[in-house]
Amino acid sequence: MTTETLAPSARAAAPKVKSELMQQRIRAARLFLIPMLIALAVVAGWPLLRSIYFSFTDASLSNLEAAQWIGFGNYFRWTVLESGTVRYRGLLVDPAWWNAVWNTVRFAFLSVLFEAVLGMMVALVLNAEFKGRGIVRAAILIPWAIPTIVSARMWGWMLNDQFGILNDLGMRLGLLSQKVAWTATADTAMTAVLIVDIWKTTPFMALLILAGLQMIPKDIYEAAEIDGVHPVKQFFKITLPLVRPALMVAIIFRLLDALRIFDLIYVLTPNSASTKTMSVLARENLFDFDKFAYGSAMSTLLFLIIALLTILYIWLGQVKFDGGDR
Amino acid sequence: MGATFDLWKATKWVLFYLLVAVIVVVSVFPFYYAILTSFKTGTALFQVNYWPTSFSLDNYWNVLNSGSFPRNLLNSIFVSSVTVILALFLAITASFALARVRFRGRGLLLLTILGISMFPQMAVLAGLFEVIRALGIYNTPWALIFSYTIFTLPFTVWVLTTFMRDLPVEIEEAAIVDGASPWVIITRVFMPLMWPALVTTGILAFIGAWNEFLFALTFTSNNDTRTVPVAIALLSGSTQYEIPWGNIMAASVIVTVPLVILVLVFQRKIVSGLTAGGVKG
Numbered sequence: 001m002t003t004e005t006l007a008p009s010a011r012a013a014a015p016k017v018k019s020e021l022m023q024q025r026i027r028a029a030r031l032f033l034i035p036m037l038i039a040l041a042v043v044a045g046w047p048l049l050r051s052i053y054f055s056f057t058d059a060s061l062s063n064l065e066a067a068q069w070i071g072f073g074n075y076f077r078w079t080v081l082e083s084g085t086v087r088y089r090g091l092l093v094d095p096a097w098w099n100a101v102w103n104t105v106r107f108a109f110l111s112v113l114f115e116a117v118l119g120m121m122v123a124l125v126l127n128a129e130f131k132g133r134g135i136v137r138a139a140i141l142i143p144w145a146i147p148t149i150v151s152a153r154m155w156g157w158m159l160n161d162q163f164g165i166l167n168d169l170g171m172r173l174g175l176l177s178q179k180v181a182w183t184a185t186a187d188t189a190m191t192a193v194l195i196v197d198i199w200k201t202t203p204f205m206a207l208l209i210l211a212g213l214q215m216i217p218k219d220i221y222e223a224a225e226i227d228g229v230h231p232v233k234q235f236f237k238i239t240l241p242l243v244r245p246a247l248m249v250a251i252i253f254r255l256l257d258a259l260r261i262f263d264l265i266y267v268l269t270p271n272s273a274s275t276k277t278m279s280v281l282a283r284e285n286l287f288d289f290d291k292f293a294y295g296s297a298m299s300t301l302l303f304l305i306i307a308l309l310t311i312l313y314i315w316l317g318q319v320k321f322d323g324g325d326r
Numbered sequence: 327m328g329a330t331f332d333l334w335k336a337t338k339w340v341l342f343y344l345l346v347a348v349i350v351v352v353s354v355f356p357f358y359y360a361i362l363t364s365f366k367t368g369t370a371l372f373q374v375n376y377w378p379t380s381f382s383l384d385n386y387w388n389v390l391n392s393g394s395f396p397r398n399l400l401n402s403i404f405v406s407s408v409t410v411i412l413a414l415f416l417a418i419t420a421s422f423a424l425a426r427v428r429f430r431g432r433g434l435l436l437l438t439i440l441g442i443s444m445f446p447q448m449a450v451l452a453g454l455f456e457v458i459r460a461l462g463i464y465n466t467p468w469a470l471i472f473s474y475t476i477f478t479l480p481f482t483v484w485v486l487t488t489f490m491r492d493l494p495v496e497i498e499e500a501a502i503v504d505g506a507s508p509w510v511i512i513t514r515v516f517m518p519l520m521w522p523a524l525v526t527t528g529i530l531a532f533i534g535a536w537n538e539f540l541f542a543l544t545f546t547s548n549n550d551t552r553t554v555p556v557a558i559a560l561l562s563g564s565t566q567y568e569i570p571w572g573n574i575m576a577a578s579v580i581v582t583v584p585l586v587i588l589v590l591v592f593q594r595k596i597v598s599g600l601t602a603g604g605v606k607g
Contacts, residue, residue: 021502024507024508025427025508026427026429028423028427028507028508028509029422029423029427029429029508030423030429032419032420032422032423032508033419033420033423033424033435035416035419035420036416036417036419036420036479036483039416039475039479040439040442040475040476040479040480042457043450043454043472043473043475043476043479044442044450044476046453046457047450047451047452047453047454047456047457048449048450048453049453050452050453050456050457051449051450051451051452051453053453054452054453054456064456064459121345122349125342125345125346125349128342130342130343130346132346135350136346136349136350137593137597138590138593139349139350139353139354140349140350140353141589141590141593141596141597142353142354142357142586142589143353143356143357144589145533145582145585145586145588145589146356146357146582146585146586147536147537147554147555147581147582147585148537148539148555149537149539149555149556149558149559150360150555150558150578150581150582151356152559153558153559153574153575153578154356154357154359154360154575154578155356157359157360157363157571157574157575158356158359160571162372163371163372163373163374164374165359165374165376168374199352199353199356203353204600207597207600207601208600208601211597211601253444256444256445257444259446260445260446260447260448262447262448262539262540263539263540263555263559266539266543266559267559278448279446279448279540282448282451283448283451283540283544286451286452286455287544292452295452296452299446299448299449299450299451299452300449302446302448302449303445303446303448303449306445306446306449307445310441310444
């Protein structure tokens with residue numbers, strides 16, 4: 001990929017006009033890419049830079065133009081009081097921020113863990129041949145198709161403390177001794193969010209894993225069957241290693257998605273400190289508390305954390321995104 | 327020996343189908359329950375029922391005839407459609423270049439595009455807000471169409487690139503021998519072959535735009551410009567403690583049914599589109 005060459009097939013087809021053709025194609029490619037690049041620069045690149053810039057200023061929502069550069073003040077600053085004690089201020093010593101970081105990381109870890117395990121289970125079921133497989137596949141697409149806000153509302157109703165069907169079901173089955181205010185209690189709010197998120201996104205995970213499962217050649221299992229390998233051992237020795245690349249990609253997609261979670265929590269458990277994530281806190285500061293610069297600092301840190309985790313994961317997991325080298 | 331073997335087999339069969347039943351019930355039940363609730367009014371709403379007991383269209387009538395919900399629906403349809411058309415238009419040529427031409431930095435460019443589609447929208451919110459205000463499109467559908475490009479464009483480029491990479495090279499060779507320019511190759515040779523991929527990608531991008539919440543919440547400020555997800559999230563009763571669950575469920579069913587139908591009709595294509603974005607990448 002270091003030299004500019006034409007696709008190998010076309011080179012073979014027209015060896016004599018190779019260089020001219022190659023030049024023409026590369027020029028065309030540049031031209032074709034420009035509109036997309038401009039669009040991405042305007043909607044992603046520039047706003048990202050501006051957000052980072054705002055985090056080093058004293059910008060307020062009502063007066064963005066008058067923003068003055070103040071350096072790292074939003075992140076960390078200290079003042080020495082007359083009594084000689086030092087006061088530390090800023091995002092890096094803000095307990096609300098670290099609470100949000102902890103909530104986000106906890107949520108991301110638990111949701112992706114459960115989704116991977118349950119997704120694997122559903123994928124294995126769908127990979128088996130049985131009557132009614134089409135119905136199951138259609139059924140699991142429904143949670144995926146439902147908008148997050150709608151599912152947050154639906155589950156909010158089902159988890160309602162007084163009239164919710166889940167409390168009713170739990171009491172009937174003897175699992176709950178009394179009605180639980182799922183979304184309002186600090187102890188259960190995170191559980192409620194996790195339940196809804198796992199319900200909604202396990203299908204996506206299952207479909208990605210299923211695609212990986214279907215690429216495993218059947219005769220490996222036939223050979224294992226003949227050798228009398230136990231199905232459980234088959235799973236750990238054959239299925240899991242072979243499906244690992246698909247699983248890794250599915251996990252990173254979901255992890256990145258989970259780390260930026262906003263809408264579900266905003267609607268399902270508003271104002272609950274035990275579920276407030278980085279995104280929710282950042283938006284609150286940006287637009288509700290009129291701390292635009294402080295909110296920008298939060299979104300910048302969020303971006304940095306996610307970028308670092310992604311790089312780390314790709315590096316450690318040796319995930320290959322650029323599959324084709326055609 | 328034979329009898330016990332059959333018993334074991336039967337147990338396995340029962341357990342397997344039990345698992346299948348659990349998967350189906352858990353997947354479908356919340357939506358079923360939302361539909362059930364949407365047909366209930368008055369005190370019936372507050373009685374827990376597992377089967378349909380009453381049938382009333384009052385909630386649907388309320389949602390569609392009062393307030394701004396019909397307007398919100400139109401907003402959502404307009405914003406999502408224009409966003410998708412714009413993204414597909416920009417993505418077709420770009421993905422041709424990325425899938426079919428080798429040039430320096432292609433791998434890096436692909437990785438950047440994937441990165442943009444995955445990075446947190448919160449990170450650009452402050453900057454986007456400034457740009458949208460500067461363009462004078464705050465609180466209009468254009469603010470949403472503009473901002474939605476950030477996730478629909480990378481996604482469509484990524485999926486179309488994987489699709490286009492899989493098209494047979496022979497077709498392109500023949501066209502090149504006939505002296506076709508890259509533009510002619512795209513419009514005359516690839517486009518007819520790409521229709522299924524375009525439809526799939528378009529539907530997936532449409533669903534993404536239809537469901538988007540953060541930008542819609544931030545860049546619109548009154549009932550007439552909001553999209554459906556924001557309208558449903560902010561739907562409230564006359565007092566803080568009086569949440570109109572019946573109306574919320576009716577609105578939820580209205581926005582979800584078209585999506586569910588769309589997804590079930592295009593099931594196979596959507597699954598292949600999703601996995602093309604992920605696994606094959």
